[in-house]
Amino acid sequence: MPWIQIKLGTTDKKAEKIAGMLSGFGAASVTYMDTIDNPVYEPLPGETKLWTNTTVIGLFDADTDTKRIIDFFYEHFGDKITYKVEQLEDKDWVREWMDNFHPIKCGERLWICPSWCDIPDPSAVNVMLDPGLAFGTGTHPTTFLCLSWLDSLNLKDQTIIDFGCGSGILAVSALKLGAGKAIGIDIDPQAIEASNENALRNGVKDRLELYLPAEQPEGLKADFLVANILAGPLRELAPSIASMVNPGGLFAISGIIENQCQELMEIYSQWFDLDEPVFKEEWCRITGKKK
Known part of the structure; x- marks a missing residue:
């Protein structure tokens, strides 16, 4: 099915109002984009964090009368808004994404394989993954860093906590690598559903x-914990995360960009003897042992 998208350039103060108007015109989806490419890494749960110069994009059926929509916005905002109308190529976007998600080797033993692909190495530890609507495919540097850490451990019969489990990729991988039990925690019900389905798979x-x-449960503890979320929650929830690791236990955190690494290391050094951080692209992984 062909689509048209209308891009409206505005400010963070007007963006949400404009998004609501686009929805009122029947937009199939509305998204926000930074006009000058200054990314926002860490919106808090429930927060829509916008850029000073924001582009609001409405996706419409190709038969939509875009002139009527543009005239409406000019009537309300005048020259304080810019616009661009684009015809999108008719593609099967799900298939497009699936074609670009390939098996990934993480460490010495572990492969992450899309559920629709053939296994490249039947003798390896293979995790068959369909992320659904949850974060975590192994392609992102932070997920890769955490998977490589898990691959390096002796998890046989151990319990591990996956804090912010997303698609369940880390918890399921730990179990396939020999852990006796994994506990996944996430604020998003869709993540719980995706993790459950990938565990079943x-x-x-x-x-x-x-x-x-x-x-x-209260007082939840384990000898291993991994948390691949973002620096903001890792900062705010540090005491809770640390309390879940038994003395002598190991932890790994990621979702941290390079310039946030030192601050997070200073925070977590209160409870852990830390290793040297590991970097991939602009992302960082911090690991250590509970004091």
């Missing part, structure tokens, strides 16, 4: 417990 559902934060 990999035959480890009976060893994975999944919780929304409000439902997780």
Whole structure:
């Protein structure tokens, strides 16, 4: 099905109002983009964090009368708004994404394989993954860094906490690498659903417990913990995350860009003896042992 997108250049003060108007005209989706390419890395849960110069993009059916929509916005905002109308190529976007998600080797033993692909090495530890609507495919540097860390450990019969489990990729990988039990925690119900489905797909559902934060048991602890989220939550939740690791236990955190690494290391050094950080592209992984 062909589509048309209308891009409206505005400010952060007007962006959400304009998004609502585009939705009122029947937009199939509305997204925000930075006009001058200054990325926002860390919106808080429930927060829409916008740029000073924001482009609001409405996606419409190709039969839409775009002139009527543009005239409406000029009537309301005059020359304080810019616009561009683009015809999008008719593609199967799901298929396009699937064609570009290939098996990935993470460490010495572990492969992350899309559920629709053939396994490249049947003798390896293969995790069959379909992320669904949750974050985590192994392609992002932070996920790769965490998977490589898991691959380096002896997890046999151990319990691991995956804090911010997303698609379940880290918890499921830990179980496939020999962990006896994994506990996944996430604020997003869709992540819980995706993790459950990927655990079922990999035959480890009976060893994975999944919780929304409000439902997780009190005093939850393990000898291993991994948290691939963002620096903001890692900063704010540091005492809670540290409390979940037993003395002598190991942890890894990522989702941290390079210039945030030192601050996070200073925070977590209160509870952990830290290793040298590991970097991939502009991202960082911090690991250590609980004091």
